[in-house]
Amino acid sequence: MGAVGGDFEGDLKELRETFNSGKTREASWRRSQLHGILSLLKERESDIFKALNQDLGKHHVEAYRDEIGTVAKSANYALGNLKKWMGSKRAKVPLVAFPSRGKLVPEPLGVVLIISSWNFPFGLSLGQIIGAIAAGNAVILKPSELAPTCSSVLANTIYNYLDNSAIKVVEGGSSVGEKLLQLKFDKIFFTGGPRVGQIVTTAAAKNLTPVTLELGGKCPAVVDCISSSWDEKIAMKRIIWGKFGACAGQVCIGIDYILTQKKFAPTLVEFLKKYIKKSFGDNPMGSNSIAKIVNKKHFSRLKDLLNEPDVKTSIVYGGSSNEENLFIEPTILLDPPLDTTIMTEEIFGPLLPIITLETIEDSIEFIRSRPKPLAIYGFTNNEKLQKRMICETSSGSITFNDAITQYLIDTMPFGGVGGSGYGRYHGKFSFEEFSHLKAVLVRGYIIDFGFKYPPWNDKKLQLLKSGLQYNYITLVLIKLGLKSKA
Amino acid sequence: MASEDVKNSPAATVVFDTVAANSLVKELRSTVIAGKTKSYEWRASQLKSLLKMVEDRDKEICDALFSDLSKPETEAFIHEMALMKASCKLALKKLKDWMKPEKVKTTLGTFPSSAEIVPEPLGVVLIISAWNYPFLLSVDPVIGAIAAGNAVVLKPSEIAPAMSSLLAKLFGEYLDNSAIKVVEGAVPETSALLEQKWDKIFYTGNGRVGRVIMAAAAKHLTPVVLELGGKCPVLVDSDIDLTVTAKRIISGKWGCNNGQTCVAPDYIITTKNYAPVLIDSIKHHLVKFYGEDALNSLDLSRVVSSNHFARLTKLLDDDRVSGKIIHGGQTDKSSLKIAPTIVLDAPEDSLIMNEEIFGPLLPIITVNKIEDGINFINSRPNPLAAYLFTNKQQLKEEFVSNVSAGGVLINDISLHLMVNTLPFGGVGDSGMGAYHGKFSFDAFSHKKAVLHRSFFGDAPARYPPYTPGKLRLLKALLDGSILGIIRALFGWS
Numbered sequence: 001m002g003a004v005g006g007d008f009e010g011d012l013k014e015l016r017e018t019f020n021s022g023k024t025r026e027a028s029w030r031r032s033q034l035h036g037i038l039s040l041l042k043e044r045e046s047d048i049f050k051a052l053n054q055d056l057g058k059h060h061v062e063a064y065r066d067e068i069g070t071v072a073k074s075a076n077y078a079l080g081n082l083k084k085w086m087g088s089k090r091a092k093v094p095l096v097a098f099p100s101r102g103k104l105v106p107e108p109l110g111v112v113l114i115i116s117s118w119n120f121p122f123g124l125s126l127g128q129i130i131g132a133i134a135a136g137n138a139v140i141l142k143p144s145e146l147a148p149t150c151s152s153v154l155a156n157t158i159y160n161y162l163d164n165s166a167i168k169v170v171e172g173g174s175s176v177g178e179k180l181l182q183l184k185f186d187k188i189f190f191t192g193g194p195r196v197g198q199i200v201t202t203a204a205a206k207n208l209t210p211v212t213l214e215l216g217g218k219c220p221a222v223v224d225c226i227s228s229s230w231d232e233k234i235a236m237k238r239i240i241w242g243k244f245g246a247c248a249g250q251v252c253i254g255i256d257y258i259l260t261q262k263k264f265a266p267t268l269v270e271f272l273k274k275y276i277k278k279s280f281g282d283n284p285m286g287s288n289s290i291a292k293i294v295n296k297k298h299f300s301r302l303k304d305l306l307n308e309p310d311v312k313t314s315i316v317y318g319g320s321s322n323e324e325n326l327f328i329e330p331t332i333l334l335d336p337p338l339d340t341t342i343m344t345e346e347i348f349g350p351l352l353p354i355i356t357l358e359t360i361e362d363s364i365e366f367i368r369s370r371p372k373p374l375a376i377y378g379f380t381n382n383e384k385l386q387k388r389m390i391c392e393t394s395s396g397s398i399t400f401n402d403a404i405t406q407y408l409i410d411t412m413p414f415g416g417v418g419g420s421g422y423g424r425y426h427g428k429f430s431f432e433e434f435s436h437l438k439a440v441l442v443r444g445y446i447i448d449f450g451f452k453y454p455p456w457n458d459k460k461l462q463l464l465k466s467g468l469q470y471n472y473i474t475l476v477l478i479k480l481g482l483k484s485k486a
Numbered sequence: 487m488a489s490e491d492v493k494n495s496p497a498a499t500v501v502f503d504t505v506a507a508n509s510l511v512k513e514l515r516s517t518v519i520a521g522k523t524k525s526y527e528w529r530a531s532q533l534k535s536l537l538k539m540v541e542d543r544d545k546e547i548c549d550a551l552f553s554d555l556s557k558p559e560t561e562a563f564i565h566e567m568a569l570m571k572a573s574c575k576l577a578l579k580k581l582k583d584w585m586k587p588e589k590v591k592t593t594l595g596t597f598p599s600s601a602e603i604v605p606e607p608l609g610v611v612l613i614i615s616a617w618n619y620p621f622l623l624s625v626d627p628v629i630g631a632i633a634a635g636n637a638v639v640l641k642p643s644e645i646a647p648a649m650s651s652l653l654a655k656l657f658g659e660y661l662d663n664s665a666i667k668v669v670e671g672a673v674p675e676t677s678a679l680l681e682q683k684w685d686k687i688f689y690t691g692n693g694r695v696g697r698v699i700m701a702a703a704a705k706h707l708t709p710v711v712l713e714l715g716g717k718c719p720v721l722v723d724s725d726i727d728l729t730v731t732a733k734r735i736i737s738g739k740w741g742c743n744n745g746q747t748c749v750a751p752d753y754i755i756t757t758k759n760y761a762p763v764l765i766d767s768i769k770h771h772l773v774k775f776y777g778e779d780a781l782n783s784l785d786l787s788r789v790v791s792s793n794h795f796a797r798l799t800k801l802l803d804d805d806r807v808s809g810k811i812i813h814g815g816q817t818d819k820s821s822l823k824i825a826p827t828i829v830l831d832a833p834e835d836s837l838i839m840n841e842e843i844f845g846p847l848l849p850i851i852t853v854n855k856i857e858d859g860i861n862f863i864n865s866r867p868n869p870l871a872a873y874l875f876t877n878k879q880q881l882k883e884e885f886v887s888n889v890s891a892g893g894v895l896i897n898d899i900s901l902h903l904m905v906n907t908l909p910f911g912g913v914g915d916s917g918m919g920a921y922h923g924k925f926s927f928d929a930f931s932h933k934k935a936v937l938h939r940s941f942f943g944d945a946p947a948r949y950p951p952y953t954p955g956k957l958r959l960l961k962a963l964l965d966g967s968i969l970g971i972i973r974a975l976f977g978w979s
Contacts, residue, residue: 061952061960069964076965091907100898102905107890109913186914198704205700208693208714210918213707234941237949245950279950289950368519381941390936392521394606397935405599405939408964411590412601412935417608418685422709424933437920439893439908440886441901445727445877453733454741454775454785456560464560468568 008140011168012183015111015138018165025108025136027086033133033162034082037075037126040161041068047153048122055121055147056247057292057326066246067123070408074127077410077427078134085134085431093441095472100443106435108136109210110186115142115177115200117191118294119250121150124191124214129158129167131430137187138166142180144192145173146294178203185209187434191252193346194419212423212433215416216252216346217373221403222363222389224380225264226271235379235401236275242377242403244330245279248291249350250298253375253396255403256347259363262356269332269354273317276330285327292326293349299326302349305342306331314353360385367393372418377403396420462486502671507678510667514610514637517665524607524635526585532632532661533578536625539660540567540574546652547621554620554646555743556788565742566621569904573626576906576923577633584633584927587936599939605931607635609685614676614699616690617790618746618844620646623690623713624653628666630926631688637665641679643691644672645791684708686930690748692842693915711919711929714912715842716869717752720899721859721885723876724760731875731897732767736775738873738899740826744787745846746794749871749893749900752842753849755859761852765828769813772826781816781825789822789845798824798845801838814846856881863889868914873899892916 023029041048045068049060052067091102112132116125125143132139141158143151155169170176177196181188181203190200191214204211221239226232242255249255260268281287293299303321306312311333312319318331333353336342342353357363360380367376374396378389386400396416399406406412407426415424425433449467451460459478465486466474477483522528540547544567551557551566577584587602611631615624624642631638640657642650654668669675680687680702689699690713703710720735739751756764776783789795799817802808807829808815814827829849832838838849853859856876863872872891876882882896892912893902902908903922911920921929947959962970 059950059952061957062950064957065948065960065964069960073964091905093905093907097901097905100901100905102902102908104908105886105894194707197707201704201707202701205697205704208696208700208712208915208918215707228941231941234944237944237946241949245948281951287951289952386938390604390934391524394609394932395934397937399937400939401941402596402599402937402939405596406601406935406937408596409590409592409599409601409935409937411592412937413603413933414935417932417934419707421707436890436913437909438891438913439902439905439910440895441893441898441905441908442882442896443898443901445730445897448730448733453737454558454560455777455783456558456785461560461563464564465568468564468572 006179008170008179008183011140011170012111012185015140015166015168019108019110019138024133024138024166027082029163030082030133030136031079033167034075034079034130036161036163037130038072040157041072041075041126044153044157047157051147051149051153052122054149056119056294057290058247059288059291062246062289062291067120071123071126071130073408074130074410074426074430078130078431081428082134085428088440091439097441097443100441103440105438105440106135106431107438109434109436111138111140112187112189112434113140113142113180113185115188115190115192116144118144118146118150119247119252121147121154125154128189128191128425128430131425132189132434133167134431135434137434139168140180140185141167141169142177143169143171145171187211189423189425189433190214197421212425213416213421214252214423214425215374215419215421216348217371217416217420218256218346219253219373219375219377219395220363220367221255221258221377221379222360222367223258223260223264223268224360224378224382224385225261225267226379231381232271236271237279238402239379240272240275240279240330243352244276244290244350246404248293248328249352250291250294250348251404253404253407254348255352255377256373257343257353257355259355259357259360259366261360262358265334265354265356269316269334272332272352276317280330284329285322285325290330290350293328295326296323298349299323299328302328302347302351305340305347305349305351308340308342311336311340311342361388364388364392372396372416372420374416374420375399375403375406394418502669502675502678504678504681507669507682510639510669511610511682511684514639514665514667518607518609518637522662523632523637523665526581528662529632529635530578530581532666533574533581533629535660536629536632537571537574537578539656540571540625543656547649550648550652551621553648554617555746555790557743558785558787560785561741561743561787566619570622570625570629572904573906573922573926574629577629577927580924581633584924592937596937596939598942599937601935601937604934604936605634605927606934608930608932610637610639611686611688611930612639612641612679612682612684614641614687614689614691615643617643617645618743618748620649621653624649627688627690627921627926630921631930632666633927634930636685636930638667639679640666640668641676642668642670644670686710688921688929689713696917711911711921712917713748713910713919713921714870714915714917715748715844716867716912716916717842718749718869718871718873718891719859719863720751720754720873720875721856721863722754722756722760722764723856723874723878723881724757724763725877726875726897728763728767729771732764732771734898735875736768736771736826739848740772740776740786740846742900744789744824745848746787746790746844747900749903750844751848751873751899752869753839753851755851755853755862757856758852758854761830761850765812765830765850768828772813776826780814781818781823786823786826786846789824792819792822794845795819795822795824798843798847801841801843801847802827802829804836804838807832807836807838857884860885860888868892868912868916870912870916871895871900871902890914892920
């Protein structure tokens, strides 16, 4: 079985030996592992669907879209670009260093630790493993214990489809995580919340291990008034999908809350109600199209958000829940007080507050006065507003007229800033995140200027001054004694 | 963090504590929020002022370097001021380009859409610099931070006090004080600064303090760049131009702050057969450069402080090491000078072979064949730089492929620092992150992904309620194949 018992030091030792043998650096090895992931996804698709349904109540279309399809796409993208990414790139060299050749050589970091989260247990484990393998590293993956069936399927499939001497899965909870964090890795990639993120980086500091933190935040969606019915249809579907359609809102780049003009709010609420019914039917719990809350603890946390004074009264749609099924209905709130927990902490669930402002431009100041989120969304065709949002707010990413789709684009870096994390991945950014870009300069022996060496005198100083200011003519003149100062 | 040779400045009665640090950061944050540091004009004006500063005040800079390190004028010029000027000029020249958004291709799955990557400032950054190149290692990161549009606090090293106070004075005169500040001091002041929330911390120094900084940064989830050091090895083959090799090694070791440089050759590895030849040439050129009495040569920097002097002499105190000194070894405590010293085959477990030397002592280790040298290097922590002198193409390729270091240089020492198209930074114990050239701009920026989608063109397949047909279409869309999409749309797959 892939799951390994308590001998983490032994595992790490084995991975180091594998890495030191040079095996994982070979392009053929990296390709074979990427193909292994593709086979895993194809052949074990039904096990993955079952596990995601078991742990998170995900419908298999959602599971395919968000966890299998995206990962397969990333693996294929990596396979298609691997040669290019692995190659060294020439660096232009200034004349003062002539004759020499400069280049940038990517190399693997060594043995990396990937700690993934429970909401996209396959997507957020295999996606990172793709980057780590493409860059030539050995890997330990610690999946989240909050999605236990998925964790166990990951351990089993990785054991059967990938090279165990280089890629291992360690299952378990926080005590296992803590033990792993005592060991020295060459990189740690963490996806999760800020509290544990802090624990990870504090532990990493002891070994000077570089870290990537993919956290979250309160991702706002600025919704401008919509006049055309075509736009209304698309915008509503995308907003609803961006809030409720991926893991029931338990997603780091999900829409957390909406900002809109006071006068548009009533219309917006009606639109949302209409399209929620269209997407999930009259009995959303039975529709199978919305995931469940991961566990009782998060279920209670979300219910508590609704029970705060003045929050309950702001509910304009939904609000019901079923503890046995860990189901919470898509819920809309209108202007809950800004100092309540639902408006200060990341919601991570199917509760959608709408905050109204006098003008849509006020949303910029609103967003700026809060911590930087992982994503900002703007549903508007107003180019001026779009420009202002890009220039005047800061976030991991900003997307107009859609939500979450930025995740699919391999040419765009995916990562946070400020409270939403640091580092990035997807596409070639994954490769780079798990690599060290080594600077290489190769010099020849021909041409060695005497004025580079002591004992020093003023003439040498003047020659050096002109050389380093790239004043080659002056340099020649000084050398010839026709000039005395640079 | 060890506070060595702290000299209290005249204004030391005003204590810079957590409260002071907090209000300093608040002030800088409001400058950033007001948008002042974001504009091209502001960044260019600050960079131009920095150039003016180094041109107007070069004598004072030289004097401070001499006071702190007895740094010869030529070194002060080449290694500190010229490099800083080149960096500043490059930033000015390229700033507009660097600030431009970069358009990126999007995939069929999200058609129609347009995407770009927009660089933006991180906000308020803390730069903690080192004592060995106290001008360059303070101003160069500041150049990057300003070019990227940030507000900056610079904490220069108290171990180079003349430069620290000169920087405080010059920044006050030449730069925008509402956005760029210098905080002088030692452990208490640095601790007060580290308690604050920064958007980035850039540290140059040693691994011990690097860990302290990273742990402090962890509390606020602040990203860091750590420019540390390590034992930079020089592998010397027998197939070389001996004279040029010896000169370059000496220049890189003793000619750069007398070995007190993060990328200085720490030790040499060569074959048992070739060692005598190499040693002879190095000794010969040492005399040519520094005379017979190298201890008192004015062309060599002194050791920075009595603490470091004691640390270095301790490395030689080991009987098993002192017996292996084959050149130099003279010391003068009163002037903090140590002569260029060569040690042959010190034991592998001696301190001099395990700690970063950071001084004018050069161990030479001999091996049977040159390839053993690569294994020797790889069995030790990753250094900031690794050097190889050889004419053999295959050995060059093997070295570049198999030796992991921040940077690798063949047939010269340290020159890669001057090449601003190469990232300068470490890996493993030698650090994380990089800078120089555009890498400086990138180190202090956030690259924001921006995606524009239109309402036209929508794939209903992504939305609930979910159906098998939608699944087929999604598979095709994510595969990116047009044929697959057409087939799915027509229900043929």
